[in-house]
Amino acid sequence: MPEIVPDWGSIFAAGAIELKQGDNEKERDTAGERRWTTLATEAAHLIWKLRCERVIANEGREHSEREVKQRWYATAERRLDLDRRTAAQMDGKKRKQTIYRVEQIWKPLLEDSEDLPEDWVTSCGVLVGIKRGQ
Incomplete structure (x- = not known):
């Protein structure tokens, strides 16, 4: 399965990404497409929230790597719970x-x-x- 490069295009078009599977890659991987759509949009939303917090509430203070990881796992777990x-x-x-x-x-x-x-x-x-x- 080809790897998706997370860039502006693949994030904004997350719902339109087509992934292929199998030896000849003719079959669509709908589960992978749904997974990508869910994770890409949740990640983009979290990045936006973290940036807003940094700029508005934290006076430019960067979030630590640990804090970002914890927030990502919490975001993914909330989405799983919602689903x-x-x-x-x-x-x-x-x-x-x-x-x-x-x-x-x-x-x-x-x-x-x-x-x-x-x-x-x-x-x-x-x-x-x-x-x-x-």
């Missing part, structure tokens, strides 16, 4: 589709994803967390 709650509130066919999409987007990014129960998307008692980088 899970949205899926849990759906009914019928839409519920199944939404659960499938949440699984496709988030499962590769979760710690211990192979140990999750089958209903981890809609089960409020199941704690899941984003894989933390080193």
